[in-house]
Amino acid sequence: MEETQTLKVDVQGKVDKLANGHAGKNHSHLSTIGNSTNIKWHECPVEKTDRQKLLQQKGCVIWITGLSGSGKSSVACALSQMLYQRGKLSYILDGDNVRHGLNRDLSFKAEDRVENIRRVGEVAKLFADAGFICIACLISPYKRDRAACRAMLPSGDFIEVFMDVPLRVCEDRDPKGLYKLARAGKIKGFTGIDDPYESPLDAEIVLKCNTGDCSTPTDMAGKMISYLEEKGYLQA
Numbered sequence: 001m002e003e004t005q006t007l008k009v010d011v012q013g014k015v016d017k018l019a020n021g022h023a024g025k026n027h028s029h030l031s032t033i034g035n036s037t038n039i040k041w042h043e044c045p046v047e048k049t050d051r052q053k054l055l056q057q058k059g060c061v062i063w064i065t066g067l068s069g070s071g072k073s074s075v076a077c078a079l080s081q082m083l084y085q086r087g088k089l090s091y092i093l094d095g096d097n098v099r100h101g102l103n104r105d106l107s108f109k110a111e112d113r114v115e116n117i118r119r120v121g122e123v124a125k126l127f128a129d130a131g132f133i134c135i136a137c138l139i140s141p142y143k144r145d146r147a148a149c150r151a152m153l154p155s156g157d158f159i160e161v162f163m164d165v166p167l168r169v170c171e172d173r174d175p176k177g178l179y180k181l182a183r184a185g186k187i188k189g190f191t192g193i194d195d196p197y198e199s200p201l202d203a204e205i206v207l208k209c210n211t212g213d214c215s216t217p218t219d220m221a222g223k224m225i226s227y228l229e230e231k232g233y234l235q236a
């Protein structure tokens with residue numbers, strides 16, 4: 001209760017400051033961003049640092065990349081559960097799920113994958129700004145697109161996780177039967193079969209699994225928790 005009141009006081013100071021600063025009309029600082037002309041960034045006195053104080057954590061993006069079947073969704077879910085148990089707020093942006101809505105207009109051809117990653121990168125950035133630990137899990141096959149998402153965030157706030165699982169292990173798992181269809185030529189442009197996957201060389205965390213006998217998703221998520229703790233993301 002006391003803490004909530006302190007936070008309210010902090011914010012009130014900012015509200016007053018900003019209201020004073022905004023007296024009078026200001027037509028300056030109009031920008032052109034892409035195809036959007038005459039736009040202006042609006043500031044709000046409640047900032048990322050204020051939201052982080054409320055949540056007692058630091059907003060960031062955990063970007064999980066790897067082949068289909070490498071375990072991205074499983075480890076994302078295990079991580080989200082472990083964070084929840086610690087009272088930390090996270091949200092998963094799963095490629096498969098986002099393609100059910102926001103990105104339903106995109107296919108798997110190269111330029112659509114680029115746009116898929118760009119949009120998810122932008123959404124993840126918003127979640128991080130909201131103070132969430134945003135877990136994005138997408139194949140994201142191209143280095144350049146992952147680097148572009150990294151560049152959207154302050155240094156350190158983009159944590160790349162590489163599911164280093166060989167194609168043969170993913171193909172053995174084949175939970176959706178997609179590799180089988182791709183091998184039969186019934187799906188064209190399937191990542192790892194007839195479409196490229198560029199492994200990261202600079203991932204913050206590499207979760208390796210060479211054989212069918214891997215660590216569990218919970219053990220893998222534990223490594224991510226240790227990383228977040230060590231880097232101070234689980235406190236304000």
Ligand SMILES: Nc1ncnc2c1ncn2[C@@H]1O[C@H](COP(=O)(O)OS(=O)(=O)O)[C@@H](OP(=O)(O)O)[C@H]1O
Nearest residue numbers: 068069095096108113116138139140141189190191
């Ligand atoms: N052609 C092709 N190549 C790869 N994957 C395919 C393809 N067609 C459908 N799928 C299914 O879509 C899931 C991957 O979507 P993503 O948005 O993560 O892909 S990407 O980042 O845009 O490359 C992926 O899910 P995951 O297995 O969870 O990775 C597949 O189930």
Ligand SMILES: Nc1ncnc2c1ncn2[C@@H]1O[C@H](COP(=O)(O)OP(=O)(O)O)[C@@H](O)[C@H]1O
Nearest residue numbers: 068069070071072073074173175214215216217
């Ligand atoms: N660490 C693991 N060890 C063994 N099997 C796993 C592991 N992680 C995931 N799996 C299994 O592999 C399959 C693909 O996992 P999933 O998380 O859906 O991968 P992705 O999201 O990368 O496609 C599922 O059947 C899942 O149960």
